[in-house]
Amino acid sequence: MSLLSSITLVTVQKDIRLEWRSKDVLNAMLFFALLVVVVFSFSFDPDAEESRQIAGGLVWVAFLFAAVVALNQTWARELRNQVLDAYRISPAPANALFLAKAVGNFLFVSVLEALMTPLFIVFYKLRALGPGWQLIPIALLGTWALVVNGTFFAAMSLRTRSREIMLLLLFPISIPALLAMVNATTAVLVGEASAKFWIVLLGTYDVVFTIACLFLFETVLHAE
């Protein structure tokens, strides 16, 4: 267990250091999300009441597509200089690598969300009518739901002819999570219904797919 956690920690630190020095992923994600915010706000120009209804969907579409940028970069980095092959022949547990990548992506997407949320509030005149603190667990659980499966499918798409297939695999599987995130966010913003059911569903989704990823990742990494 300590081996797993120490390897995970080292890999996460390495990824963060790389990202800190290059800021490749974060810049691309920020630019992409900014574009979505501006274009939608510009074309709909919603008043406060309307934007409450649509913001849940908009926010998560922006974050989903921005997260794809990070997910595509995850493993591409390890392909240079055959780092991934070196990892595969080392005795380090495969799940440590997976967890490190998932946690790294989680951190990057969370930073993006933290930076983008004020912009969303300004452009869409958002004010939560329901219990606003609930947005924090929704954001955390929702981000993990996107990132954990995304990291897994990105590893799978490494072995296919087209990297873009990752999004194709991620989207249908993520439908329940997306539905839960969007509905929970809308419920909190509008304040008419409780978001509890959706938060529980998101939590269940996270637990089920985190376990599934940890079970299957080693098989996928060593697939020959």
Place this chain on the structure above:
Amino acid sequence: MKRVFPILAILTALLLSYGLYLALVVAPTEQTMGDVQRIFYYHVPSAWTAFLLFSLNFLASIQYLVRRNPFSDRLASVVVIAIAVLTCIGAYVVTLPEGVEKSAVATTGIGIALLYFGIRKFFSEQGTDILALVTAEVGVVFCTVVLVTGPLWARPVWGIWWTWDIRLTSTLVLWLIYLSYLMLRRFSDSGQTPVLAAALAVFGALDVPLVYFSIWIFRTQHPQPVIGGGGSIDPRMLHVLLINWLAFLSFAGLVCWSRYRLEVLQREVEEAQALDSLADARGTR
């Protein structure tokens, strides 16, 4: 073996035409919906066949993954038996929702275990992979039939083509998942495809209950299931429905079988070609 296929094909054709005759002529006309309701004899058997094929795909994929290592193979067998036993006990101990038959739940549990061990006994490791591919392909076709006939029926009866109802949505998501499964198989390089596809099939199967529950709290508009559910059905209609289901099942089985043989042949050809080019390379050196 060569004679069996044409005989089965003729039998299936006869059964399908008999089913068509029953559905269009013999079955009584529904009181409120009229003749539109007859699409039911195609819609429901296709749905059942598609779900059966997707379950087979899931079981075959699990088989493919666990057989790579003897320990996980044994573990999976124990888990499957445990699930079957627990469902049987649970069906009679736990109070089920209204309209769900105890015996139906128990039969499902036993049926899953029988299918699992049937696949385990009759298919080799590569066989399970081909089975998974074939059932996904044919399942997507039947699922498409369901998704096309559904709106055709809904338009005159509900007045709308489509609604985000629980069964419609979960069927659509299921269809999307298996479409992405087939895409993955198409885009992937030959050597690693089976493992990746099997992993995706497991993800897809885990997703289905979550999709179902996520739409559960919206009120459902779809008619209640007629068998094992709250609805009731005229026995003559039920007879026609079951004959049609039998016809569809044998048709699906037939298509799967010929597709299976085709895939086996194709893999043999590919292997022979690879060996050939290896021998060529050695010869010229």
